[in-house]
Amino acid sequence: MHIVVCTKYTPDSEAKMSVDEAGNVSWGDSPLIINPWDEYAVEEALLLRDEYGGKVTVISMGPEEALEALKHAVAMGADEAIRVWDDACAGSDTLATSYVLARTIDAIGEVDLVLCGKSAIDAETWQTGVALATRLNVPSLMYTINIAELDPDEGTITVERLLEQGRQVVEASLPAVVGTIKGINEPRYTSFIGIRKAAGMDYPLWTLEDIGADPDRVGESGSGVRWPTVFEPPVREGEAEIIEAETVEEEAQILAEKLLAEKVI
Amino acid sequence: MTNDIFVWVEQFEYEAVGASWEAIGAARGLADEQGGDVIACLFGGDGVEALAQEALSYGADRVLLATDATLDSFRVEPYAALMAQAVEAYEPETVLVAATFRGRELGPALAVRLETGCIADCTELAFEDGELVATRPIYAGKLMSKCVIPERRPRIFTTRVRAFGKPEPEAEREGEVVQLDPAMAEDQIKTKVTGFKESEGGVSLADASIIVSGGRGVAGPEGYQPLEELVDVLKGALGASRAAVDAGWIPYEHQVGQTGKTVSPDLYIACGISGAIQHLAGMRTSKVIVAINKDPEAPIFKVADYGVVEDLFKIVPALKEALAERID
Numbered sequence: 001m002h003i004v005v006c007t008k009y010t011p012d013s014e015a016k017m018s019v020d021e022a023g024n025v026s027w028g029d030s031p032l033i034i035n036p037w038d039e040y041a042v043e044e045a046l047l048l049r050d051e052y053g054g055k056v057t058v059i060s061m062g063p064e065e066a067l068e069a070l071k072h073a074v075a076m077g078a079d080e081a082i083r084v085w086d087d088a089c090a091g092s093d094t095l096a097t098s099y100v101l102a103r104t105i106d107a108i109g110e111v112d113l114v115l116c117g118k119s120a121i122d123a124e125t126w127q128t129g130v131a132l133a134t135r136l137n138v139p140s141l142m143y144t145i146n147i148a149e150l151d152p153d154e155g156t157i158t159v160e161r162l163l164e165q166g167r168q169v170v171e172a173s174l175p176a177v178v179g180t181i182k183g184i185n186e187p188r189y190t191s192f193i194g195i196r197k198a199a200g201m202d203y204p205l206w207t208l209e210d211i212g213a214d215p216d217r218v219g220e221s222g223s224g225v226r227w228p229t230v231f232e233p234p235v236r237e238g239e240a241e242i243i244e245a246e247t248v249e250e251e252a253q254i255l256a257e258k259l260l261a262e263k264v265i
Numbered sequence: 266m267t268n269d270i271f272v273w274v275e276q277f278e279y280e281a282v283g284a285s286w287e288a289i290g291a292a293r294g295l296a297d298e299q300g301g302d303v304i305a306c307l308f309g310g311d312g313v314e315a316l317a318q319e320a321l322s323y324g325a326d327r328v329l330l331a332t333d334a335t336l337d338s339f340r341v342e343p344y345a346a347l348m349a350q351a352v353e354a355y356e357p358e359t360v361l362v363a364a365t366f367r368g369r370e371l372g373p374a375l376a377v378r379l380e381t382g383c384i385a386d387c388t389e390l391a392f393e394d395g396e397l398v399a400t401r402p403i404y405a406g407k408l409m410s411k412c413v414i415p416e417r418r419p420r421i422f423t424t425r426v427r428a429f430g431k432p433e434p435e436a437e438r439e440g441e442v443v444q445l446d447p448a449m450a451e452d453q454i455k456t457k458v459t460g461f462k463e464s465e466g467g468v469s470l471a472d473a474s475i476i477v478s479g480g481r482g483v484a485g486p487e488g489y490q491p492l493e494e495l496v497d498v499l500k501g502a503l504g505a506s507r508a509a510v511d512a513g514w515i516p517y518e519h520q521v522g523q524t525g526k527t528v529s530p531d532l533y534i535a536c537g538i539s540g541a542i543q544h545l546a547g548m549r550t551s552k553v554i555v556a557i558n559k560d561p562e563a564p565i566f567k568v569a570d571y572g573v574v575e576d577l578f579k580i581v582p583a584l585k586e587a588l589a590e591r592i593d
Contacts, residue, residue: 013523013543017407025408036524094383095376121523123403123410125385127373130341134377139455140341142370145517158459162518163366164469165277168338169460176455182524183517224382224420229411230403236549240556240572251573252583255555256591258571264532264553265475265499265592 037117482537
């Protein structure tokens with residue numbers, strides 16, 4: 001089975017984000033990491049490969065920094081990694097990004113399953129996975145918390161998707177795009193040997209020409225959405241009113257009165 | 266191209282999802298400002314037609330209704346295909362979809378089919394110099410972004426749950442209900458819904474107006490017991506920090522924060538949660554925040570409106586008693 005995992009690099013989730021006067025976003029000295037949601041996708045791909053055989057190819061559209069995501073996936077155990085980039089890709093929204101990823105997967109050829117994280121922790125659109133499935137005209141299985149059945153020979157998959165009201169059980173044909181969420185597995189830590197392997201690995205760069213992509217359909221010209229302004233949200237005003245009294249019961253009574261006065265109960 | 270606005274009305278087992286009415290309210294506001302009709306799109310199995318009048322009462326001018334077995338449970342392929350067909354027939358300039366789990370699949374799938382833009386999880390929509398500008402949180406609310414779709418149409422927006430007020434329904438509002446045929450036959454659809462396992466506990470975090478959340482301070486799975494009792498009194502939902510979920514004390518469904526759910530209730534009571542930046546990112550837009558923590562230096566107090574420096578196992582039961590006395 002050939003499994004492709006789509007990944008992205010993001011600033012660390014601990015990063016303190018800021019915007020300067022020119023509108024440039026900064027994450028200070030926080031490291032760039034693989035998008036945390038993607039680790040679940042990589043882990044699931046490795047588990048499936050170990051069970052059914054085959055290989056795991058990890059891809060990422062992005063500038064050099066995208067190597068951070070690819071290296072992490074290889075250190076976890078992915079077999080191959082491809083970075084796709086052209087300066088024309090800058091400013092891509094999910095419409096354009098899904099086009100580039102779909103062209104890349106078409107160029108890879110025989111792919112049985114595509115995995116991706118449910119979303120990326122930077123822009124948090126949650127859109128790329130389902131957009132990619134729509135472009136490839138294959139089933140979209142987002143929010144997957146469990147792959148209940150997989151039959152590569154029959155070309156079928158059954159997953160449980162976690163929605164607001166519970167778990168929806170869905171059967172689909174392969175190939176499909178599966179979006180993983182936390183709870184599907186426990187992503188492994190990278191080992192010293194894995195990190196060594198990732199450091200020595202070759203990371204081919206595919207251009208738009210390599211994937212047969214139309215330059216007008218990537219970057220700003222291929223996108224619907226523009227985001228001209230980024231700003232820091234207003235800080236929550238004031239300080240907490242600390243409730244203190246002789247006894248816990250009195251504190252509870254005071255707090256209850258305050259909450260009723262706020263009309264939130 | 267008309268200046269009409271499409272709104273998807275999401276339903277689950279023949280009941281509309283409240284966030285859809287919030288989206289209709291947002292669309293009503295925009296249509297009243299710039300003209301055009303609000304057109305509700307309601308798809309489902311036989312029986313959902315009862316929701317058409319409800320859509321009109323919440324502010325829709327017309328309803329496009331499709332009832333078919335292929336549309337019974339939400340599947341993104343047949344829903345997006347039908348919505349795309351309706352867009353091509355009616356040419357709305359704008360499409361709003363509530364940013365629920367299903368809505369966040371439908372919006373981008375529709376955008377790809379129509380080769381247009383979809384702005385996700387908007388907390389504000391407003392005209393600025395004739396351009397419809399969306400405001401949305403990024404980096405889990407650590408930053409905000411203003412986005413536009415300058416050229417392509419329709420422009421699609423998913424609206425964050427609870428970010429737009431739910432309009433007051435007016436039962437006497439009337440409007441046309443137009444029947445649509447599905448765009449895909451069953452044998453063209455590559456997915457089948459074969460079951461649904463409903464979550465226990467009822468209220469989902471995303472649309473709860475009151476959330477009681479527990480972190481490391483609850484010290485184990487049994488530590489959630491007093492919190493659950495408070496949740497019952499308040500008819501709210503139970504939340505958790507990542508630390509508690511990672512420790513295996515409570516399932517992931519309850520996690521609030523950057524790698525969990527982003528919530529915006531009227532009242533958020535954080536019990537034994539220190540307030541890591543990722544957690545704050547997931548709940549900072551709550552209207553009133555109460556922090557309960559033994560450590561007066563816990564960062565959670567910096568975003569809270571009210572704080573109690575106390576052992577949660579003492580104050581939470583006392584608060585439950587105090588509130589139970591006051592709530593019928």
